[in-house]
Amino acid sequence: MDWTESLPSNIQQAIKEVDQQIKPQIAAMNQRLDNNQAKVLAAFRAQQVAESHLHGSTGYGSFDEGRDTLDKVYAQVFGCQAALVRPQFVSGTHTIAVGLYGCLKPGQKLLYITGKPYDTLQEVIGLTGNQIGSLKEYGVQFQYQPLTDQGAVDFQNLTQTLKTFQPDVIAIQRSRGYEVRPSYTIAQIKTMINFVKQISPQAIIFVDNCYGEFSEEQEPTEVGADLIAGSLFKNAGAGIATTGGYLAGRSDLIERAAIRLTAPGIGSHEGATGNYLRGMIEGFFLAPQATANAIKGAIFAAALLEKLGFEVTPKWNEPRTDLIQTIILKSPEKMVQFARAIQKYSPIDSFVTPEASPMDGYEDPIVMAAGTFVEGSTIELSADGPVRPPYAIYLQGGLTYAHVRIAVAHACADILQ
Numbered sequence: 562m563d564w565t566e567s568l569p570s571n572i573q574q575a576i577k578e579v580d581q582q583i584k585p586q587i588a589a590m591n592q593r594l595d596n597n598q599a600k601v602l603a604a605f606r607a608q609q610v611a612e613s614h615l616h617g618s619t620g621y622g623s624f625d626e627g628r629d630t631l632d633k634v635y636a637q638v639f640g641c642q643a644a645l646v647r648p649q650f651v652s653g654t655h656t657i658a659v660g661l662y663g664c665l666k667p668g669q670k671l672l673y674i675t676g677k678p679y680d681t682l683q684e685v686i687g688l689t690g691n692q693i694g695s696l697k698e699y700g701v702q703f704q705y706q707p708l709t710d711q712g713a714v715d716f717q718n719l720t721q722t723l724k725t726f727q728p729d730v731i732a733i734q735r736s737r738g739y740e741v742r743p744s745y746t747i748a749q750i751k752t753m754i755n756f757v758k759q760i761s762p763q764a765i766i767f768v769d770n771c772y773g774e775f776s777e778e779q780e781p782t783e784v785g786a787d788l789i790a791g792s793l794f795k796n797a798g799a800g801i802a803t804t805g806g807y808l809a810g811r812s813d814l815i816e817r818a819a820i821r822l823t824a825p826g827i828g829s830h831e832g833a834t835g836n837y838l839r840g841m842i843e844g845f846f847l848a849p850q851a852t853a854n855a856i857k858g859a860i861f862a863a864a865l866l867e868k869l870g871f872e873v874t875p876k877w878n879e880p881r882t883d884l885i886q887t888i889i890l891k892s893p894e895k896m897v898q899f900a901r902a903i904q905k906y907s908p909i910d911s912f913v914t915p916e917a918s919p920m921d922g923y924e925d926p927i928v929m930a931a932g933t934f935v936e937g938s939t940i941e942l943s944a945d946g947p948v949r950p951p952y953a954i955y956l957q958g959g960l961t962y963a964h965v966r967i968a969v970a971h972a973c974a975d976i977l978q
């Protein structure tokens with residue numbers, strides 16, 4: 562049986578054409594995958610990851626060789642001095658917050674050069690929410706440099722901002738979040754870092770690397786970032802790690818962050834890994850593959866939806882540096898229909914019907930499809946978005962390419978019926 566048989570004939574035809582059209586992009590992604598897999602394998606070999614490392618520790622976790630080895634594997638793969646990979650990080654937001662609290666002292670200054678930070682980070686900084694415990698309450702000053710109308714970093718005005726504000730930490734957000742702006746490639750991040758280092762050589766460069774890992778063949782730490790952060794229920798955990806986050810970068814900054822996560826005198830030397838370590842290690846081994854599958858799915862979705870008349874970003878043939886595919890549906894009904902189809906074609910909770918509903922921290926109702934093995938995991942196929950003009954749905958993840966193809970094809974059928 563051909564899986565496309567239950568689809569309307571125009572969509573069957575569109576899939577055939579799209580598969581031809583995107584062949585070069587899929588081949589290029591497969592090549593990236595091979596290179597990233599080789600990089601990861603080389604680090605596992607060099608750090609001598611052993612069967613005995615998979616079992617995790619209890620109590621203080623004082624002699625957790627598996628944990629310490631995984632830190633070294635991350636550091637090697639990301640081309641930096643050190644890393645802190647821990648199940649005690651509860652989410653990407655928490656990991657980023659620990660990184661920032663580690664870098665910043667009261668009275669110091671944080672500048673985001675990529676526009677407003679991701680929604681949940683605004684609360685950490687103290688821009689929204691009640692500010693209790695925020696960086697602001699701790700006396701950290703904050704500014705962000707608005708983007709240009711084209712969604713690019715405003716280099717023209719940045720020079721002045723750097724000179725007058727004199728930031729101690731300069732932050733870059735790689736992925737677009739819920740903004741209608743492009744995600745920034747490693748080449749673009751390299752340009753940003755070189756630019757700001759000329760004017761503020763003493764500043765620490767922090768990159769929010771969420772959704773970026775293994776999308777390209779380098780990470781921000783390999784082009785000058787001092788510290789990066791990400792979530793293990795996004796790319797780096799491959800849907801296998803069930804919780805956690807990572808920081809990677811300069812060893813002094815990693816130790817400072819470790820002290821914030823645990824306590825002075827403890828730092829990175831304690832922290833039991835319980836039953837989490839096997840998934841964290843295996844997840845990192847599988848991360849290049851999971852990321853490639855998700856991105857191939859995003860390329861397929863971009864091409865198919867464009868062929869069917871929808872505006873998408875990035876387009877199927879544009880460079881990719883993260884998992885996110887924005888699809889502009891221009892109708893609240895279509896947003897809900899799209900999310901429902903993704904949910905229906907998920908392995909878990911396929912029988913659940915997503916509804917648009919209010920969510921903490923967001924101004925507009927959010928519609929969300931996530932039939933995932935790990936709750937809230939977005940390396941697994943998921944779709945969400947705030948129900949407001951231009952009614953854009955954000956599609957991301959997919960542990961297998963076939964899963965994304967099937968779910969997206971059916972979503973297209975549903976929004977066009």
Ligand SMILES: *Cc1c(COP(=O)(O)O)cnc(C)c1O
Nearest residue numbers: 652653654679736738769771792
């Ligand atoms: C996902 C994400 C985060 C962190 O989000 P969590 O939901 O807390 O894991 C931060 N920044 C960006 C750009 C993200 O995509």
